[in-house]
Amino acid sequence: MNGELRVGAERLKPRDAVFVYDETDRHLSNIVAIYFADATGHAPLTQERVLDWARASVGHSALFHRRLRHLPFDLDLPWWIPDPTLSVPEHVALDRPGDGSWRAARSRIAEITSARMDLTRPPWELHVLDRIDGVPAMPGDTTIVVLKFHHSAGDGVATRALEQRLFGTAPAPAVRLTDARPGPLRTALTVGAQPIRFVTGMRRARTARSALRALTETGAIHEPLAQRPATRFNRDIDAELTFHLLPIPLPEVMAAKAAAPQRVTVNDLMLTTIGGALAAYLTEHGETPDGSLAAMVPMSMRGVADWDSANQLSQMIVDLHTDVTDPLARLAAVRQSASRAKHRTTDPAVLRADRLVETAPAVLLRAAGWARAQRRFDQAATVPLCNTTISNVPPVTDELVFCDRPIRRAVGSLPILDGDGLRHLITSQGDEIVLAVTTNPRMMPDPEHYGALLLGSFRALAAALGAGATAS
Structure with missing residues (x-):
């Protein structure tokens, strides 16, 4: 992929804002996509290699570079605003849960699914569970990649489009942040017209x-x-x-x-x-x-x-x-x-x-x-x-790869x-x-x-x- 990814401020659409307003500790708005990669014959992953992959990939979507900003008293819908302080290591983790068994990995996926997201920073996480044994219908060692983001940023169909870029072969474009936030006059006009x-x-x-x-x-x-x-x-x-x-x-x-x-x-x-x-x-x-x-x-x-x-x-x-x-x-x-x-x-x-x-x-x-x-x-x-x-x-129809490991299965967790x-x-x-x-x-x-x-x-x-x- 060539060109430049421009990330600016954008007012949430009402259908997307519903996922923000409806969320409670008992009603989460998480999208969780899980990818199973065949790690047979590969050396264990290192934190640095996973971070290098993530840094090279975050240019594929504005999702990774912006956070939510609420207006005072929620007079208008929240805005996506660019976050120049993005720290990739704060969003990416490499882990081998418990004894590395499929049972331990399932428990970790459940924990990730049921944890509420921090909406004061870009609402995404990437968890890599390496060297997992005993995954049903998977050969040998498996690397499991769990991509989690907030539902206000997209739905399951949008996830398919995102994964094609993340796990495809095209390099990510450069990222340019622009910060055109709504001014008081625009906010007043919007609120007045509501x-x-x-x-x-x-x-x-x-x-x-x-x-x-x-x-x-x-x-x-x-x-x-x-x-x-x-x-x-x-x-x-x-x-x-x-x-x-x-x-x-x-x-x-x-x-x-x-x-x-x-x-x-x-x-x-x-x-x-x-x-x-x-x-x-x-x-x-x-x-x-x-x-x-x-x-x-x-x-x-x-x-x-x-x-x-x-x-x-x-x-x-x-x-x-x-x-x-x-x-x-x-x-x-x-x-x-x-x-x-x-x-x-x-x-x-x-x-x-x-x-x-x-x-x-x-x-x-x-x-x-x-x-x-x-x-x-x-x-x-x-x-x-x-x-x-x-x-x-x-269905997944593209050939997807994570860190040279072919992805054999893509599922989700609700x-x-x-x-x-x-x-x-x-x-x-x-x-x-x-x-x-x-x-x-x-x-x-x-x-x-x-x-x-x-x-x-x-x-x-x-x-x-x-x-x-x-x-x-």
Whole structure:
């Protein structure tokens, strides 16, 4: 990469600022991407070599060079401002946790995921866990690279673009910091115009909601159920996070996809798989819910909506049909529910109504974040909209390398939240799909068994489709 990276001051977009205002110790806004590199035949890494790599790489993104600045009393949204005091060693660590086992590495990844970020400095960290033994489906010694940054700076799809630069072959450009901060007059004008913009946004949103109601009444749009039965995973978070991986051979998934009698997506297969495993787990514990469970499934709005924010995700709510025991019937139902959810999410009336957040003043966004933080779930019989998160990001198609070590697997780790204590992140690279599961021991003391149920649920679905998957 040639040229120069110019890093200047920039006002956060409201969709990005929500991740700042919503964050509490019990509701983190961390993006955590994890890369597994084959270290077979390589000497152990040194701190100096890792720092040299980091110093050579920070020119790839403004993320590494700016921090958040709040205005007094949060009269306006925060700003990204350049940080000329960046010290790379303060953001980068080389470690070999515990005995260097995969179990110790998993614990360290969980700690990294569940630690709140310091937003008084550039909100990113790089943790390198070297010489890790026993990583599932990885050969020999493994170097694990954990990249963590704040959600206000970007989403999972943006992470894919960033990793292509960080772990690619093109050199990073030079960095030039420019410091054009907002002056008092500009701030006053922006704050003064906020009520007018918000009232206008309210009127437009009201019109859009009226159109949406009409579409719902005619059956053109299907609204998700407002409440779902609460499960053990929809309680307050009172234990440390745990992190687990389940690789599934990609050829088996593609064979199941090809064998389906109707056109299905890989995401349909994974939603059906998780729904079956979740239902089986709760049933084994005598906690079969009274009704079906649902998942929040983030959907990228790139190419759909003209948002200019760093985060361009919308939250689809997809019924998992956990009350349907037959895997083929559940797949058909999930396929229909996912299609309806996507149709709703991309409908122009929904998009117009959703633009209200773009006109909301900072004080209102902050108040909404505070109100959400007051919610508690331990005594709730139902939860709003969904019971779990199932996120997926585009597959890794580029050849990625870290310090001469080829990256064989890229996954992610989602922090758990009050009311959402079981979360799944689906990634794929090479010949495997990986489900990364985060939860905690009070909600799930036997995550390995849940992994077996996930694999069993997928294999049962594949067998029902006649895909010929073989049990391991």
